[in-house]
Amino acid sequence: MTTTVAAYAAPAAGARLGPTTIERRAVGEHDVLIDIAFVGICHSDIHQVHEGWGAAIFPMVPGHEIAGVVAARGSRVTAFDVGARVGVGCMVDSCRLCANCRAGLEQYCADGPVWTYNSVGRDGRPTYGGYARTVVVDENYVVRVPDALSLDVAAPLLCAGITAYSPLRHWNAGPGSRVAVVGLGGLGHLGVRIAHALGAEVTVLSQSLRKKDDGLRLGADHYHATADPATFEELAGRFDLVLNTVSAPLDFAAYFSLLRTDGALVNLGLPEDPVHVELQSLSGNRRSLSSSGIGGIAETQEMLDFCAGHGVAAEIETIRADQVNEAYERVLRSDVRYRFVIDAATV
Ligand code: NAP
Numbered sequence: 001m002t003t004t005v006a007a008y009a010a011p012a013a014g015a016r017l018g019p020t021t022i023e024r025r026a027v028g029e030h031d032v033l034i035d036i037a038f039v040g041i042c043h044s045d046i047h048q049v050h051e052g053w054g055a056a057i058f059p060m061v062p063g064h065e066i067a068g069v070v071a072a073r074g075s076r077v078t079a080f081d082v083g084a085r086v087g088v089g090c091m092v093d094s095c096r097l098c099a100n101c102r103a104g105l106e107q108y109c110a111d112g113p114v115w116t117y118n119s120v121g122r123d124g125r126p127t128y129g130g131y132a133r134t135v136v137v138d139e140n141y142v143v144r145v146p147d148a149l150s151l152d153v154a155a156p157l158l159c160a161g162i163t164a165y166s167p168l169r170h171w172n173a174g175p176g177s178r179v180a181v182v183g184l185g186g187l188g189h190l191g192v193r194i195a196h197a198l199g200a201e202v203t204v205l206s207q208s209l210r211k212k213d214d215g216l217r218l219g220a221d222h223y224h225a226t227a228d229p230a231t232f233e234e235l236a237g238r239f240d241l242v243l244n245t246v247s248a249p250l251d252f253a254a255y256f257s258l259l260r261t262d263g264a265l266v267n268l269g270l271p272e273d274p275v276h277v278e279l280q281s282l283s284g285n286r287r288s289l290s291s292s293g294i295g296g297i298a299e300t301q302e303m304l305d306f307c308a309g310h311g312v313a314a315e316i317e318t319i320r321a322d323q324v325n326e327a328y329e330r331v332l333r334s335d336v337r338y339r340f341v342i343d344a345a346t347v
């Protein structure tokens with residue numbers, strides 16, 4: 001028996017989101033039913049509502065930064081009691097058998113993970129995300145939100161937080177390393193906080209100096225405007241790691257020049273248009289261009305525990321569900337400080 005649940009959906013590509021209802025599956029023996037408290041707005045929600053990454057499934061209920069409380073659990077659930085404070089990120093299932101799933105890299109599942117929305121579940125039904133009152137998820141794809149984190153500021157960690165944390169760990173950001181974060185939005189502000197908490201020297205590269213005070217308060221040691229050509233002269237060859245969080249195509253050659261020998265530019269932003277890369281600008285100093293997608297389930301739990309232990313959380317503006325279209329417009333104008341979070345009680 002499915003349950004009818006209030007949600008906010010885009011009825012068609014590029015359409016405004018509005019109130020609707022969806023059907024959630026019955027709670028299976030390995031599932032938890034989560035009462036959603038807060039859900040973050042990720043720029044990926046906007047790309048997908050606009051079909052910017054290709055054909056999508058409509059109606060679409062976006063939302064993959066979900067924080068809430070377990071309201072019911074299946075008979076074979078072991079990890080979560082009713083009342084547990086939990087989170088769900090971008091994935092709700094994967095094959096569990098391939099080498100990547102076995103290595104805790106479920107986000108790179110050989111079969112493709114089941115994404116939280118705009119995806120088809122293993123039951124053949126479309127998945128619907130967290131702009132809703134409840135969600136039903138297999139306990140293996142649910143993480144625990146530590147007591148030190150409020151659910152509202154924890155929600156954005158489930159995508160933006162892990163997307164920043166995973167490459168910072170993989171590329172060994174820490175004491176003695178110099179990290180640049182390009183773009184001070186949802187991913188970027190958590191990249192700054194986490195890199196600072198890891199002990200790295202952190203530089204923000206933003207379009208302008210408009211948000212400089214915030215950047216320094218968030219933990220950056222330096223802040224530069226990319227609109228100023230002097231920035232690229234001054235910082236040439238400086239960084240071990242550059243994390244690009246920009247949602248639009250970037251002039252990569254200019255950013256490669258900021259890397260020291262063997263430095264890496266890790267691309268996190270997923271623009272809708274193809275990007276042109278001049279390979280000559282990489283080969284000079286054995287620099288590398290790489291990319292990274294979210295993080296595995298165990299690493300997401302590790303990230304939440306790290307954030308709780310280091311006083312790291314998202315800086316948010318809480319909105320009602322009926323403000324979501326306006327919030328999308330503000331994100332597109334880079335007018336977000338630094339994550340919109342929907343109070344799910346207003347859905
Ligand atoms: P966001 O909050 O909109 O932040 C993006 C930031 O990029 C903006 O705040 C702005 O920072 C800068 N920016 C935007 N447009 C720009 C332009 N035309 N030129 C230069 N800079 C620009 O978005 P987000 O939620 O952090 O997501 C960022 C990107 O990462 C999106 O493409 C999203 O889909 C992608 N993403 C990827 C993953 C992954 O797993 N790899 C996970 C989540 C999201 P300044 O104003 O400081 O310049």
Ligand code: ZN
Nearest residue numbers: 042044159160
């Ligand atoms: Zn996201």
Ligand code: ZN
Nearest residue numbers: 095098101109
């Ligand atoms: Zn797999």
